[in-house]
Amino acid sequence: MKTSRHTIGQLARATGTKAVTIRYYEKEGLLPAPARTPGGYRLFSDADRDRLLFIRRSRRLGFSLEDIRSLLTLADRSDASCEEVDAKVAEQLEAVRGRIRRLRALESELEQLGASCQGGGVIGCCRIIESLSGPGRATL
């Protein structure tokens, strides 16, 4: 099984990533500068493809590019300890849980707001607008 070379379009289709995004990752230093054809087209190796898949999977899990940069650095040093990786995952999990909590609070506020309006009325007596408008607890 020889190592094949792929154009950016092939890589894009194979990974579900847009070509512009791949170039962006390269510019950000997440992907190494690939080989080029005489005409300047990028030629990616299988290793490049694997690295890109790693990035995309991590992004899907909500990691920032900065996080992914660290994860990649760790992944490249196979003698490093697992602890940092573990910590990053735990941290991300906590961040996600925090976001869920805040969204749930939002959800119930919006439910209440929606329930206050039965429709058919006019703005003048709209409870939603009323409740967004005040009462102004802020005394200036």
Next chain:
Amino acid sequence: MKTSRHTIGQLARATGTKAVTIRYYEKEGLLPAPARTPGGYRLFSDADRDRLLFIRRSRRLGFSLEDIRSLLTLADRSDASCEEVDAKVAEQLEAVRGRIRRLRALESELEQLGASCQGGGVIGCCRIIESLSGPGRATL
């Protein structure tokens, strides 16, 4: 009770909004251009403060500035029907629920990922890195 005038700093403190943000809302047309002192300082009325509070409450509920623009327009025409307002709220509620669903999926993926690593090991045999790295289902 006379209408008082407030500097941007007073308004900022009263509404929990940074002065730069207030100026930004003005530039975006969400707040009207306020009165000015001879020296050019902004002077806000109580109506301005109420409008800003409306904006901030709506933002806290996750509405975009574009949504808020519509809500403000509706709120200003007290003879308009409630339906549009109601629809906006329902739409926002759906958006929030969608985000919660996606975050919950993320949460459980991250839980699995975290559970796969017991710590103490080295990257070379780290299940997390392994699982982010592959198996490459994408056959190129």
Next chain:
DNA sequence: GATCAACCCTATAGTGGCTATAGGGTCAAA
């Protein structure tokens, strides 16, 4: 009236993670 700190002004650029556009060049098959 001078001084001072606290406040305010505008304008511009940066954040993250892309996406869109303009204006071109390359490649491979027919």
Next chain:
DNA sequence: TTTGACCCTATAGCCACTATAGGGTTGATC
């Protein structure tokens, strides 16, 4: 050689702010 699909770079835009630079105003105190 022509066509059409593909690729290149560079720049600007998206959202909702935030940060910074470089200055001017205000009002209380001396």
